[in-house]
Every structure is written in C-alpha cells, then in structure tokens.
Amino acid sequence: MPDSFHLDAVPVRLEGCSKTWPGGARALEPLDLAIHGGETIVFLGPSGCGKTTTLRLIAGLESPDPGGRVLFGDEDVTALPIERRNVGMVFQSYALFPNMTVAENVAYGLKVRKVSRGERAARVGEMLDLMHLGEFAGRRIDQLSGGQRQRVALARALVVRPRVLLLDEPLTALDAKLRDSLRLEIDRLLRTLGITAVYVTHDQGEAMALGDRIVVMARGRVAQVGTPREIYYQPADGFVADFIGTMNRLSGRVGGGRLAVGRTSLPWPAPDGPVELLVRPEDLALADGEADGHLDGRVAAAVFLGDRTRLVVEPPDGPALTVDTAGRSDLARGDRVWLRVDPARLLAVP
C-alpha cells in the first residue's frame, strides 16, 4: 500500500459544547469529549438524542453555543467553516453527483483544491483500488448499486486526505446483507488508514463492531463513554444497560453483607436494603436441579437459534428472564427449570 494512504491521526476535542436551537430547544447539554488520534468513536443513541448535532459541530456545519470549543490537535477550529476544516463526510444519502462517472465524483474534491491533473489521476486511481472500485471508474453513479455508491462516497471523502472522517448512518439505507459486508469493509478501511473517525448510528451491532469506543447518548447528554466491552459489561446506568443488547432485571435484598435473590443468598458487600440487579442472558445458566439452582421458574418460550437456545423463563415473582443456553436443549413451554447465576456477573443498577 502506498504511504500516502496513512493519514495523520489528529485528535479531536470538544470542550463545553452545548447546542441550543433558535427558539430555545436544547439539542445538546454541555459536552466535553476527547477523541484520540486514529480512533474510531461511535455516537450511539435513540432518535433525537443529539448524535447528528454533535457530528455537525465537529464538521463545522453547526456552531456550538458561545463558550464551546472544537479543537483539531492544538488548533481551535470553532470559528472555521466546514470547507476550511478539511474533514471528509459520508452520509446515509450518498450525496454523489448522479451524472458524473465514479472517477469524476472521486476527483471532484481534488479539482476544487486545484490539485494538478497528473496527481489527481494518480490519487483517484489509488483510492479506487483501495475501495475495489477500479472496474467501475467510467460508470455513471446511477448505474451503481447502493453498496457501490456508498463505496464511491467513501472514496470521495478520503481522497482529499481529510484530518477527520465523519460518517452519519452510512449503512442505514442498505439491506441487511450489504450492510454487514460494507461494515466489514469500513472497518478494514479505518484500520488501514489510521484516520480519526466519528461514526453516528442508532444500531448497536454496528457500534459494537466498529467502535474503539462508543459514546452512548440520551436526550442531549452523554450517558456513557467506553469500549464496547465496558459498555456491554459495565453499563453506567439502566438506560445504557437496556439500550445495548438484552438485559435481565432481578430484584434482591441485601442484609448483613449477603444478597437474597430468588431462593438463594450470595455474599454481597453493600449497605442493607433492596437492590435492583442486572444480568445478561448468557450469564444465567440452566442448573441440574434445585440443589445447585438459585432461581426457579417455568419456560414461557424456547427459541432454537442454531448455536444456542434462547429461553424465556417466568419466575414465580418478578419479570420474565431471558436465558441463553449453549448446546442442545429440548425444553418446552411449561417445563420447570432452575437457573444458576454467577454472582461475579451480577450488576447492581447504579
């Protein structure tokens, strides 16, 4: 791979960035965030939580409320418009020129920047190769599939060697299978280029697969920043726990350093009182029987998923529990089961 593909890994910092719309609605509470150079950071959250607004602040398409600052490395870019920030952007709607060829679309940004014809051809060629688009160079955009268009959009964003790559739901318009393959391709691309990338999505699978770190947002605030594993295994609160993957809730009571939950009691160093506990489906296991079980219930549903069976178990009191059992299970609706919990995997809701 040519050296030119290794882009500068520019850190990005948001300092006290809030956003209030004319009329007074707050899209973003004051946000402080340091994005490391070369990192892929994913903004994840439900519709309207402020993900796109944050991305647009980094792009220079919106300004933060007075006092907020956006920095690229040591440079304060808060007052710079998008065309002077040198960012690459990829949107859900490809935003390509439909009547131009693939090569002309990719070359466009270089032409605007007055890059010489020879260098333009060389860089477009390199980028088309990198994106496996070489054979389509002469095709018009309206002769391409959705996935191919999005690869052109990526090539066009990257060919100008941006300081930061910004991606706003780039896979949302594609069908599921294409989404998976392009997601893998984007992952490969970001690792290869070492570029700082900010990726907005409402799809947790995409966030987990692509993010070095994930910023989970809710109602204009950051609910948690962490690696996919941290977000999954140590959710900061009930919102994050419920938003990422499937989470079970159990009610328990702490007394004298022990936790009473279901029919069992486990060592639990916490102040006395009721607690709400969280546990993932894969951290509940079928017990052989009452003797080694902690919780009992009846099977309300058993869904065979090939590599595992997902059970919904209804305890005598409390909400239904989702349990993933590896291997074969011939349990059926109505069967009585005992479940084991690994106390190390129980999380108290903060």
Ligand SMILES: Nc1ncnc2c1ncn2[C@@H]1O[C@H](COP(=O)(O)OP(=O)(O)OP(=O)(O)O)[C@@H](O)[C@H]1O
């Ligand atoms: N130009 C605007 N003027 C007024 N309100 C806006 C404007 N743009 C966005 N909003 C509002 O700001 C809030 C945050 O919007 P934003 O687009 O950042 O959310 P989002 O998390 O990206 O959601 P989605 O996934 O639906 O795109 C929403 O309530 C939205 O309606």
